[in-house]
Amino acid sequence: MLRILINAYACSPGMGSEPGMAWNWCVNLARYCELHIITEGEFRDKIEAVVPTLEQGKNIHFYYNPVPDYVRKMCWNQGDWRFYKYYKEWQKKTADIARNICEKEIINILHQLNMIGFREPGYLWQVSRETGIPFVWGPVDAKEAFPMAYANGASLKTKLFLWLKNIITQYQLRYGKRVHEAAKTAAVVLSASSNSVISFKKYFDIESLLINETGTYPLDNQKVRCGDKKIFDILWVGKANFRKQLTLAIKSVAATCHHDIKLHIVGGGDFRDYLQVAESVGIANNCIVHGSVSHDEVLNLMRKSDLFLFTSVAEGTPHVVLEAIGCELPVLCFNTCGQGDCINEEVGFKIPLSDPKQSVKDFAEKINYLYNHIEVLRQMSMNCKQRAEELSWENKAKQMVELYKKVIDKVC
Numbered sequence: 001m002l003r004i005l006i007n008a009y010a011c012s013p014g015m016g017s018e019p020g021m022a023w024n025w026c027v028n029l030a031r032y033c034e035l036h037i038i039t040e041g042e043f044r045d046k047i048e049a050v051v052p053t054l055e056q057g058k059n060i061h062f063y064y065n066p067v068p069d070y071v072r073k074m075c076w077n078q079g080d081w082r083f084y085k086y087y088k089e090w091q092k093k094t095a096d097i098a099r100n101i102c103e104k105e106i107i108n109i110l111h112q113l114n115m116i117g118f119r120e121p122g123y124l125w126q127v128s129r130e131t132g133i134p135f136v137w138g139p140v141d142a143k144e145a146f147p148m149a150y151a152n153g154a155s156l157k158t159k160l161f162l163w164l165k166n167i168i169t170q171y172q173l174r175y176g177k178r179v180h181e182a183a184k185t186a187a188v189v190l191s192a193s194s195n196s197v198i199s200f201k202k203y204f205d206i207e208s209l210l211i212n213e214t215g216t217y218p219l220d221n222q223k224v225r226c227g228d229k230k231i232f233d234i235l236w237v238g239k240a241n242f243r244k245q246l247t248l249a250i251k252s253v254a255a256t257c258h259h260d261i262k263l264h265i266v267g268g269g270d271f272r273d274y275l276q277v278a279e280s281v282g283i284a285n286n287c288i289v290h291g292s293v294s295h296d297e298v299l300n301l302m303r304k305s306d307l308f309l310f311t312s313v314a315e316g317t318p319h320v321v322l323e324a325i326g327c328e329l330p331v332l333c334f335n336t337c338g339q340g341d342c343i344n345e346e347v348g349f350k351i352p353l354s355d356p357k358q359s360v361k362d363f364a365e366k367i368n369y370l371y372n373h374i375e376v377l378r379q380m381s382m383n384c385k386q387r388a389e390e391l392s393w394e395n396k397a398k399q400m401v402e403l404y405k406k407v408i409d410k411v412c
Contacts, residue, residue, distance in 0.1 A: 001059070002033040002404055003106055005133075007094055007122050008113045009087070010075075012043035013050045016319055019043060021214050022114045028215075028397035030056040033404070036101050038094050041066030063101065065094050087120055095123035102131050109404050111136045112182070116192050116213050116316055118142040118199075119172055121182035128185055134407045137182055138190025139213035141316045142199040143337070144170060149355040150313045154242045173203040180204065187407040192316050193338045211400070212317040212338045215393035219299065219326040232261045232371055235305040235329070237298060237320050238312060240269025245311040247277050248359055252309070254281035255364035258371055261286060263309075264301060268292045302327035306377060307370060309363070310339055313353065317342065326388045330380035332366050334359075342391060346383040 006026060012019035013027075026037055039047075041064040051057045067090055074083035101107065110124040110133050118140050128135035145166040151159050172179060183189055183200070189208040191197040200208040234253060238244035246265065253263045263286055265271060271289050278284045290301070298320075302308065308324040310333040317338025324331050331348035333339045343350055349370075351362040370377045389395070 002108045002401070002408070004029065004033045004035050004109045004111055004404065005098055005101055005105075005107045005124075006035055006037045006111045006113050007091075007098070007124055008037055008039050009090065009094075009115055010042075011037065011039040011114075012046050014046065015043075018114050018116070020319070021116075024215060024393050025113060025397070025400075026060065027054060027056065028393045029400060030054070030059040032397065032401045034059045034061075036061045036063065036105060036107065038063045038065060038097050038101075040064070040072075040090065042072055063097055065090060065097060084120060087115075091120060091122040095127055098124060098127050099130070102127065102133065107131075107133055108408055109134055109136055112138070114213075116141045118179055118196075119176070121179055123178075125182040125185035132411075134187040134411050135182075135185050136188055136190070136404070136407065137186040138188075138208070139192035139211050139317075140189060140196055140200075140208075141192045141213075142173065142196040142203075143193070143314070144173065144195065144199050144202075146314050147336075147353050149353075150245060151242070152356055153247060158242065173199060187410065188403060190403075193336075194341055195337060209403070210341065211396065212341055212391070214317045214319045214322060214338070215396045216322045216326045216388045216391045217393060218388070219323075230260065232258065232307075233264060233305040234261060234307045234309050234367070235264045235266065235301055235324075236309050236311070237266045238310075239267050240271050240274065243312060243314050245313055245356075246271075246274050248311045248356060248363065249309050250274060250278050250283065250287065251281055251360045252311075252363035252367060253286060254278075254283045255360055256367050256371065258368075259286070261367075261371070263287045264290060264305065266290045266293060266298060266301065299323065299327055302329045305329055307332055307367070308348075309333075309367075311359075311363070312337070312339075315339060322388075322391055325384045325391065328381045328384040330370070330377055330384070332363065332370075342387075344387070347380050347387045 008022035010018040011022035013023050044064055051060050071086040074080045110128050112122050112124050125135050146162045151162055183204045189206055190211045191208040192213045197208050197210050200206045236249045278287045302324055308329045308331045310321055315337040321339045331343050335350035336353055349366045
């Protein structure tokens with residue numbers, strides 16, 4: 001059995017985002033490998049409660065490198081640049097823990113798993129150079145820039161932040177010393193999206209492999225098929241911020257001119273400004289704000305809806321899109337980020353990034369087409385089952401294990 005040392009800063013059962021992503025990779029890889037996982041200590045109690053209950057738990061060994069609570073708060077406050085200073089220090093200590101593990105255990109692969117952002121590649125690449133153990137990096141999110149055309153409606157402060165972030169991102173992609181050292185050392189780099197594949201080729205001259213960072217689990221579905229009810233239900237899920245582009249969703253539904261379309265809005269934050277937009281375009285009565293609801297209720301809404309409208313323009317691979325596929329709900333989204341890789345013509349439609357005005361026309365055109373061609377929407381819904389299997393955690397774990405074996409065979 002292969003022995004893999006994994007660096008996963010955020011890792012926890014029962015969560016989404018980075019902690020859930022790392023946990024799902026680890027518990028699925030542990031069916032085929034023995035794992036030594038170094039993580040931060042925030043979720044230690046959860047981890048140690050669940051691991052003994054897993055059939056593959058004997059193959060999972062956790063090591064903890066905790067940080068103070070104030071650093072954790074910085075981490076959760078996305079956009080707090082101060083976190084990177086402490087995160088870099090955490091990575092240095094983690095490399096020392098990794099060195100100690102390598103002295104005591106036979107390790108076949110060093111894997112930098114998460115966080116997926118390219119800016120902080122950790123130091124396992126250094127351990128790789130010292131020990132000769134192959135280094136794998138990814139999936140990595142290395143998008144080049146936020147599409148500024150979609151910053152309309154954001155505050156001046158936010159626009160300046162995005163403009164500065166775009167400049168810094170491109171500078172770091174081009175000149176970041178440790179980023180380039182990690183990429184150069186890696187036996188393989190895994191990209192979290194096609195955007196990242198392009199960036200690694202452009203800035204590193206590396207042919208990275210596309211493996212989106214998240215996957216699906218089989219879901220017990222009782223899908224309500226489109227056409228079996230009088231209302232055409234569109235579901236939108238996300239936080240109330242401009243990056244998710246809810247205004248586009250509202251204006252797109254308004255542009256269809258169908259009075260029997262309902263837009264269900266799910267997520268956290270203050271949606272009052274968006275409801276004013278709905279009022280201004282005449283569809284306030286067509287919008288139903290559910291707010292923050294339980295995960296089970298989100299899945300229930302997916303099973304009852306006809307179309308998932310995902311208008312975000314800046315993501316990794318949004319797990320909510322994969323959940324929609326798992327619930328046999330066709331998806332309409334932008335052809336960008338991880339959603340652009342996961343959605344194909346069998347299970348949904350994608351429109352290109354352009355500008356907000358054109359995007360409203362494009363989204364409305366696709367909604368109208370599906371509204372008037374229910375048989376196409378039904379077929380997309382039925383096709384979701386196969387796509388969910390293709391994107392499953394089980395398949396992704398098998399892909400990764402085969403990759404590990406190829407890396408080891410190449411070294412040997």
